[in-house]
Amino acid sequence: MLTLLYVLFVSAFAYASWQAFRIYHVGRSSYALLLLFVLVGLIYDTLTILIGRFVGEGEALKSLNGGRYLVHALVTPALIIFAFGVLRNAGVTWAQTRTSHTIVCVFATLLIAIGAYEDVFALDLHVREVADTVRYVNEGGMKGPPIPAMISIFFLIGAGLVLWRRTGWRLLAAGSLFMLIAAGVGTGDRFYFGNLGEIVLSAASVLTARRFLSRQQGIPSQETARSKLVPIDDHS
Template sequence: MIDTIFYFLFTICYVVLFLLSIKLIRKSTLSFYMFFLPLVIAGLIYDNMIIAIGAFIGEGPVLTFLSMFRFWLHALFTPTLILFAYGVAKHSNIQWAKKTVVKICFVVSTIALISYEVIKTMSQRMEIIHEYGIVRYTLSGSSGPPIMVIIVALILLLVGISLFRHTRWSIMAIGVAIMIVGSAIPFSIPSTAVINLFELIFIFSLYLTHRYLLKREL
């Protein structure tokens, strides 16, 4: 029951972050690359909401259908954080981000990871999990951080470190590091919500970074 409350709270937090991100976008002088953050947040709103209400819906075709969109939103949206990271590097005037080949690498990496996730999602079946009062579906064989998440996190960490070296803004690098370390450490506590808390901190650090860059532009 406590995990259910946590997931509802995560959903509310992401809704607030989504609205704040859209507000930044509307008055932003930055490029469209920054739009990918609220896009990912929208997927996280749906993800946490479906996990929160899973126990109320119960195992069956309805939850299966709703859960299917969780996996597709994750496959299509999460890799676009690479493009957000490129936007951060570009608007921070980091020298290596000005090279055309770097832009191409970021775009190609995003497309490649989306394609990989789509193929993986199509090839795996869903399995039901009951734990700590939560009822949710997961893809078969999925354990530990997915390859796509690891690659995205490492790219964001690289940009976060470059941002710190160039502007002394450390929040992005710290947020990414917290998520990486938090995901890697096995916690022996009766909850599935810990990883999602690290994820929330991570996304919040990206929002703060977007806000910081906008203030520098104004």
């Protein structure tokens, strides 16, 4: 049953990745490229879970699952930079400065370092079988929910709320909030709820990228919008 579910998950992430690639191809936005990296990582994550039963317990599957944790450590915080880029393109004033951009990038890098400790250097994989899936889970590192992932989700929720207030666009906030709920539900043997949340967040992120990171779909910044309201003297 879960194998069929993960076939759908992999297909959904593959489609989302294709759409993200098209957005990047049109707008050449580095923020859209970061989203694409995240989505490709999620293909790897869910595909590894999907093929686990066929590969079987052993070093090969253990290595593949080690890659899953490496992917999560390296690419999940990239969503913070992606969301910040959306705010920049949406004309949010504080997101326009080089200082804010530097702070966000440094913060995301710090989260990557924390994730590398949890999911790479302190990696301790143990096999776990749930229904018809076989995968390895990390029992090393810091206990509790993954800190970088949770902080990334909260940042996305905050960015989504700012975007909602600035432009009326609700999808990023809604998708991020759904991800937070799914992450809370998707613990232990219900891990697949977490992947479901990732699909909803991915869909919301792709649609948001299409709205704000594509050259054809972008909206004017606040400064541009104000300039259009400046009256032009009629000397005729």
